[in-house]
Structure formats: C-alpha cells, structure tokens
Amino acid sequence: MKKTRRLMALLLSAAVMCASGGCAGKSTDPKADQTSGAAPAEGAGQSQAEGGAGSQAPEEVVLEVQIVDTNWADAWNHMKESFESQYPWITLESVGAQQNIDSFISARVAAQDLPAVIKISSADIYLNMIDEGYVRDLSGMECVANVPDRFREAFTYNGVEYGVTQGASFSALYLNMEALREAGWDNPPSDWNQFIQCCKDIKEKTDYAPFLFNGDHATICYMVYELLLANCLGSQEEAAAYQEALTNGTFDFSAYPDICRKMNELIPYIMEGSASTAQDDAVAIMADGGAAMLLGGNWVSASALEAIESCTGVENSGLAIFPPFNDPGKPLWISTSTEVGFGLTKQDDPKVSEAAELFLNWVFEPENFKIIQNARGTVPVLTNMTSEQIVLPEGIKGLVGEVSSHNSVMMGYNFYTAEFKDGACTALRDVYSGNASIEDAVKSMTQLLSQYHY
Amino acid sequence: MKEHLSKHKLTWGQKKQLTGVLFLLPLSAFLAVFIVYPLASVIFYSFFDWNGMSQMNFVGADNYRLLPSTEGFWDMAKATVIYAAGVTGLVVLCGFLVALALDKRGKWRINRTVLRFFWFFPCLLSGAIVGIIWRIMFNYNGGLVNFLLNQMGIKSVNWLETYGVTMAAVVIASVWGQIGMCAIIFLAGLQNIPTDMLEAADLDGASELQKKAMIVIPLMAPSITINVITTSIAAFKAYELPYTVSKGLPGYSTRILTQRIYFYSFNTNKYGIASAMSVLLVVVITLISLLQLFVLKKREDIY
Numbered sequence: 001m002k003k004t005r006r007l008m009a010l011l012l013s014a015a016v017m018c019a020s021g022g023c024a025g026k027s028t029d030p031k032a033d034q035t036s037g038a039a040p041a042e043g044a045g046q047s048q049a050e051g052g053a054g055s056q057a058p059e060e061v062v063l064e065v066q067i068v069d070t071n072w073a074d075a076w077n078h079m080k081e082s083f084e085s086q087y088p089w090i091t092l093e094s095v096g097a098q099q100n101i102d103s104f105i106s107a108r109v110a111a112q113d114l115p116a117v118i119k120i121s122s123a124d125i126y127l128n129m130i131d132e133g134y135v136r137d138l139s140g141m142e143c144v145a146n147v148p149d150r151f152r153e154a155f156t157y158n159g160v161e162y163g164v165t166q167g168a169s170f171s172a173l174y175l176n177m178e179a180l181r182e183a184g185w186d187n188p189p190s191d192w193n194q195f196i197q198c199c200k201d202i203k204e205k206t207d208y209a210p211f212l213f214n215g216d217h218a219t220i221c222y223m224v225y226e227l228l229l230a231n232c233l234g235s236q237e238e239a240a241a242y243q244e245a246l247t248n249g250t251f252d253f254s255a256y257p258d259i260c261r262k263m264n265e266l267i268p269y270i271m272e273g274s275a276s277t278a279q280d281d282a283v284a285i286m287a288d289g290g291a292a293m294l295l296g297g298n299w300v301s302a303s304a305l306e307a308i309e310s311c312t313g314v315e316n317s318g319l320a321i322f323p324p325f326n327d328p329g330k331p332l333w334i335s336t337s338t339e340v341g342f343g344l345t346k347q348d349d350p351k352v353s354e355a356a357e358l359f360l361n362w363v364f365e366p367e368n369f370k371i372i373q374n375a376r377g378t379v380p381v382l383t384n385m386t387s388e389q390i391v392l393p394e395g396i397k398g399l400v401g402e403v404s405s406h407n408s409v410m411m412g413y414n415f416y417t418a419e420f421k422d423g424a425c426t427a428l429r430d431v432y433s434g435n436a437s438i439e440d441a442v443k444s445m446t447q448l449l450s451q452y453h454y
Numbered sequence: 455m456k457e458h459l460s461k462h463k464l465t466w467g468q469k470k471q472l473t474g475v476l477f478l479l480p481l482s483a484f485l486a487v488f489i490v491y492p493l494a495s496v497i498f499y500s501f502f503d504w505n506g507m508s509q510m511n512f513v514g515a516d517n518y519r520l521l522p523s524t525e526g527f528w529d530m531a532k533a534t535v536i537y538a539a540g541v542t543g544l545v546v547l548c549g550f551l552v553a554l555a556l557d558k559r560g561k562w563r564i565n566r567t568v569l570r571f572f573w574f575f576p577c578l579l580s581g582a583i584v585g586i587i588w589r590i591m592f593n594y595n596g597g598l599v600n601f602l603l604n605q606m607g608i609k610s611v612n613w614l615e616t617y618g619v620t621m622a623a624v625v626i627a628s629v630w631g632q633i634g635m636c637a638i639i640f641l642a643g644l645q646n647i648p649t650d651m652l653e654a655a656d657l658d659g660a661s662e663l664q665k666k667a668m669i670v671i672p673l674m675a676p677s678i679t680i681n682v683i684t685t686s687i688a689a690f691k692a693y694e695l696p697y698t699v700s701k702g703l704p705g706y707s708t709r710i711l712t713q714r715i716y717f718y719s720f721n722t723n724k725y726g727i728a729s730a731m732s733v734l735l736v737v738v739i740t741l742i743s744l745l746q747l748f749v750l751k752k753r754e755d756i757y
Contacts, residue, residue: 102720106723127505128506128507271595273593275703435616438703
C-alpha cells in the first residue's frame with residue numbers, strides 16, 4: 001500500500017514537472033515565431049531603438065487596457081487585431097468594459113494593480129490619483145500633438161496633462177417635426193419665447209408631452225439648468241468667471257433671477273417622470289410618440305433621431321437643433337465639453353510602460369482612431385483627421401460645424417465635485433418633478449457649492 | 455519507547471476536542487479573513503482622513519462628529535428606519551399569511567407545490583434584478599403598474615418621483631423579493647405544530663381564528679424571532695434593491711445609509727467618513743437585533 005502511494009506521488013510530481021516544462025516551452029516559442037515571422041513595423045523599430053534593445057527581439061508584453069465602452073465594444077476586436085498585427089509582441093487585454101469606471105478604478109487602486117491604459121476624466125478619483133502620482137504626464141507625447149490646446153487644457157491638472165479626450169460633446173434638442181407641425185409649427189423655435197410658445201401649442205393641440213429629458217443622468221439633469229444659466233450670461237468673460245467660481249465654490253446661483261423665471265415657465269411643459277427617466281427610456285418614449293422634444297447630448301443623436309423616424313414613419317422627421325434657450329435677439333449659448341479621455345498609469349515594469357505609450361500613440365493616429373469614432377459617431381477633436389475618416393450621424397452633421405460659432409459654457413461636470421453634483425441634481429430633480437421650487441433649489445445649490453468644491 | 459508513546463497518546467476526550475478544533479478551524483479562518491479583519495480595518499479607517507491613495511491622517515473621532523452634518527444625513531437615516539421597519543413588518547406579516555395559505559393543513563391547497571415555487575422564486579433572483587424589474591414596472595411612462603391602474607380607470611401615479619409613494623414602491627419591491635424565504639421558515643414552523651393540540655382545540659369547539667390566535671401564533675414564536683431578526687438585518691444593510699428601484703429619489707427620501715456609504719467610498723473616495731458610517735450602521739443593527747432578540751425571546755419563554 002505504502003509503495004503504491006509513493007509511486008503515485010512520484011508519478012504525480014513527474015506529471016507536474018512535465019506540464020510546467022511544456023507550458024514554459026509553449027510560452028516562449030510563439031514569441032520567437034511572432035517576432036521573427038512578422039514584418040518589422042515602423043513603431044516596432046522605433047520602440048526597439050528607444051528601448052535600447054538593439055537587434056534583440058522585444059519581450060512579450062500583456063497590456064491591460066480599460067478603454068472599451070459598450071457603445072463601441074463591437075469594434076474592439078478589430079482594433080485589437082489591427083494593433084497586435086503591427087506590434088506582435090504586445091497582447092492587449094481589455095478589462096472593466098462592462099463596469100462603472102470609477103468603481104472599477106477604485107478597486108484597482110486599492111489592489112495596487114492598475115491597468116496600464118485607462119479611461120480618465122476630471123472626477124475626484126482621477127484628480128486624487130494624479131496628486132498621488134499614479135498617472136503619467138502625456139505632454140510631449142505624439143498622442144496629444146494633434147489635439148487643440150483648449151482640449152488639452154481641459155485635461156491638465158496641477159501641471160500634469162493626464163489624458164487625451166475621445167472627442168467633443170455638446171447639448172442638442174431633438175425635435176419630432178411631425179409633432180411640431182401638428183401643433184402648427186413648420187419651423188423649429190429659434191428663441192426662448194418661441195420655444196415656450198411651441199411647448200404650449202404642443203400641449204394644447206396634440207397628445208404629445210412637449211419636453212422630455214433623461215434626468216436620471218446627472219449631466220443631463222444639470223444641463224437643463226446649465227443651458228438656462230448659460231443664456232443668462234452676457235459675455236464670454238462672464239462665462240469664464242462662472243466656471244472659475246463654480247470651481248472655487250464662490251458662485252451664487254441666486255444672482256440670476258431670470259433663470260428661476262424661465263425654469264418656472266418651463267416646468268409645466270416637462271413630461272412627468274423626466275427626472276427619473278434613463279437615457280434608453282427617453283429614446284423609447286420618443287419612439288412611442290410620448291414626447292415631441294428631447295434634450296440630450298450629441299452622443300444620443302443617432303438613437304434619438306432614429307426613434308423619431310420610427311415613431312412617425314416619415315424619413316427625416318427628426319431634427320436636431322441647439323436648444324433655443326436664448327432671449328429674442330440675443331446670441332444663443334450652448335454647453336460643450338470634452339468627452340472622457342484615455343490616460344496612462346505609472347507602471348513598475350518599463351516594458352509595460354513602453355507598450356502602453358506605443359498603444360496610446362497608435363490609438364490617436366487618425367486611421368486607428370476612426371475605429372472608435374466611426375463606431376460611436378461622436379465628434380473627434382484630432383486636427384489631422386480628414387472628413388473622409390469621420391462618420392457622423394446624418395441628423396447632427398450640420399450642427400457639428402456650427403458648434404464653434406456659438407458661445408458656450410463647459411458642461412458643469414468638468415468643474416464640480418461629486419458631492420455638489422449629487423446634492424445639486426437631487427435638488428433639481430425635485431424641481432422637475434414638482435416637489436420643490438426652483439428658488440429653494442437655487443439656495444440649496446449655492447450653499448452646497450460653498451461647502452463642496454475643489 | 456512504548457512507554458514514551460503511550461504517554462503522548464491522546465485520550466478519547468482530547469481526541470474529541472481536537473476533532474472539534476479541526477472542524478472549526480476552516481470556518482474560523484474564513485471568518486477571520488473575511489469578517490473580523492475587514493471589520494477591524496473599517497473601525498481603524500474610521501479614525502483617519504484617507505482617500506485610498508494618500509497618506510492616512512489621524513483625525514480622532516472627527517469623522518463620527520461630522521457625520522450628522524453631512525448632506526442629507528438625517529433624511530437618509532429616517533429613510534433607512536422607515537424602509538427597514540416597513541420591509542420587516544410586511545415581509546413577516548405577508549410571509550406568515552403566505553405560509554398559512556401554503557400549509558398542508560390549510561384549506562386553500564390549490565396546486566401547493568406550484569404556489570410554493572411561485573412565492574419562493576423571487577428569492578432566487580439577485581436584488582439588482584428584482585429592483586430593475588420593479589423599476590420598469592413602476593415607470594410613469596409605459597410601466598405595467600400604471601397601465602393596470604389606467605385599465606381600472608385610475609389615473610397614473612408617479613411612483614418614482616413622489617414623496618412617500620416612492621418609499622412604498624421600494625418597500626413593495628423588497629417585500630416581493632424576500633417574502634419567499636420568510637414563508638419557507640414559517641412553513642417549517644407550522645409543520646412542526648403538534649396536530650393533537652389542534653385536534654384538542656377542535657374538540658373544544660375552537661374556531662379557525664381562535665386556533666390561529668391561541669395555538670398557532672404562540673407556537674410560531676421561534677420562527678417569528680428568526681424571521682424578524684434576519685429580515686430586519688437584511689433590510690438595514692440592503693443596497694442594490696432599493697437603489698435600482700428608486701436611485702434614492704425623490705430628494706433623499708428613499709436613499710438609505712448603505713447607498714451613502716457606497717457614495718463616500720467609491721464616488722468621493724472619502725474612506726474615513728464611509729468607514730465611520732459603516733461602523734455606526736453595524737452598531738445600530740447590533741443594538742436593534744439584540745433588542746429584538748430580548749423582546750421576542752421573552753415572548754417565546756411565555757409560551
């Protein structure tokens with residue numbers, strides 16, 4: 001019995017040793033094959049030179065990247081294959097694609113195991129990461145070379161250029177023109193008075209609710225207020241002062257009583273349930289013919305316009321315009337922003353750092369970035385992208401060209417803290433759902449801002 | 455040599471003790487790693503100002519002192535108590551009624567097995583799924599609940615944005631999700647009630663209601679104790695179900711403290727305050743559970 005046991009133990013040990021030897025063999029062989037077999041790419045030679053590797057084949061690297069979003073997940077495999085064919089020693093591994101990005105990063109920070117390439121924004125957690133030295137400075141890298149200065153400034157904190165934006169976003173109003181025609185409007189409203197009159201006519205003459213937005217999303221919830229505020233600002237200087245005051249906590253929301261007046265005019269026309277409506281629900285409501293006008297970001301343009309067309313059955317019945325919240329005869333103000341960007345984290349292994357840098361530079365080459373842009377249909381900011389490389393939804397093509405010709409404020413989430421965002425949106429949702437007055441919300445927001453700011 | 459070995463030979467009692475220790479060891483290690491250590495860490499972090507990355511600054515009891523002045527704290531504390539009380543009361547009450555209906559000695563025995571599965575099924579779903587299902591059903595625009603109300607000629611209710619009503623919606627969803635487990639425990643208790651006592655009551659001419667009030671409910675005291683304590687603990691520490699139903703709206707009226715703990719931990723990275731809030735919640739749950747245990751045990755002893 002004892003002999004059998006010993007024999008079994010010996011056999012088991014031998015099997016384990018063989019297996020590990022085999023694995024080791026497997027892990028080294030393909031690397032040799034790949035590096036010798038693949039045509040040396042431009043970047044590969046560059047990388048070797050930079051790394052001082054000389055004629056030696058680069059070591060195999062697995063690069064964890066957290067950049068994929070559900071709205072372009074289908075294009076990820078194409079991007080991965082394309083990159084790996086050029087840099088055969090780097091294997092890309094996408095992580096955290098289905099998760100809340102901030103929670104995912106929090107957990108990875110706690111585990112001291114950050115992906116080398118991450119999505120990054122001005123949210124508290126990333127600013128803390130920059131302060132603590134977890135994030136690399138991208139200034140001087142190729143990936144930022146073709147990004148206009150104002151977008152680079154938006155991704156600079158305490159002297160660290162911490163990300164490259166995926167694009168620009170702006171506020172838009174999506175109109176069901178069939179509903180407007182039913183209400184007697186052949187053309188879209190062009191200022192605040194016309195907009196309110198249009199809402200009134202829709203409410204009185206049709207079965208549609210006049211105005212809808214997905215208030216469940218904090219950016220959109222604040223956007224309604226933000227647009228009213230933006231159109232009360234007299235000049236670009238005043239807008240800059242607002243943004244600065246929002247950042248340092250000194251902005252007094254009650255200093256603009258016109259916002260309250262306009263909000264009180266708007267509230268009767270807001271579709272009930274808007275404060276808790278999610279983006280997908282809002283699009284579904286437009287498809288079902290529940291509302292005539294939807295406020296949203298340009299990121300929802302494709303689905304919103306498609307929903308309107310499917311509701312009316314009429315081609316091009318959906319129209320996107322800038323929200324006409326301006327007083328008659330005064331210039332129109334909109335809100336714009338950078339989108340979430342991509343950044344690099346500091347890694348202990350220089351090979352991983354180098355591979356991450358190669359990847360980020362590669363992503364922001366126009367031919368490669370178009371994989372993401374074409375899948376998402378958003379507005380790229382790279383100056384070296386040609387119009388042939390950019391694919392935009394038909395309905396907003398006209399608007400994209402006009403964004404820079406309008407006055408704009410940066411969307412609030414670039415400036416406020418998570419606590420202010422939470423408190424302000426809670427107060428505003430109460431206003432939209434008729435539970436509180438805008439005057440109370442404004443007081444509450446001013447107080448919150450003085451308490452919670454950067 | 456033999457003498458030496460016999461000296462070290464374990465007695466039967468020692469072997470029994472050793473076996474017990476060995477059996478306890480895996481679970482004790484598990485508890486130490488996943489319960490005791492995290493709990494001790496949370497208590498430790500609650501005395502520091504820390505964002506998860508920076509140097510930890512000792513702030514004494516400041517995090518505890520500041521808790522009441524944080525935005526919406528009292529509203530959320532109130533919401534937590536209302537939610538826990540509502541869910542516990544309704545789950546226990548409805549669970550008991552469901553168990554009575556499904557009891558083999560009950561009169562309503564239509565497809566008992568199917569009905570038992572029907573009532574237990576929600577317990578197999580995760581809280582997030584239950585929450586999302588009910589959020590869709592409570593949706594003001596196109597939700598099933600309002601559709602049914604409209605069919606009955608009743609005006610749509612804004613379930614997710616009306617003070618008071620939203621809390622009711624959250625409680626309904628939670629009760630639906632938990633009732634099955636509670637009913638199963640009651641069912642086990644009901645089936646342990648000696649039949650001779652009920653037969654004796656029949657002979658004495660007791661009505662069904664009298665039998666339930668004088669025999670069944672008193673003998674169910676241990677099941678009631680278990681259900682009240684486990685349901686209330688689950689309600690106090692619930693997170694995903696109430697969040698997915700209402701997202702804490704309107705105002706802070708359905709935002710319970712666990713949601714705030716998550717907010718401070720993962721949205722603002724204020725681990726010190728989040729830890730202090732967690733410790734407070736643990737203390738409150740422990741005190742309430744002990745109180746319940748004391749009161750309900752006393753009642754069990756009477757019978």
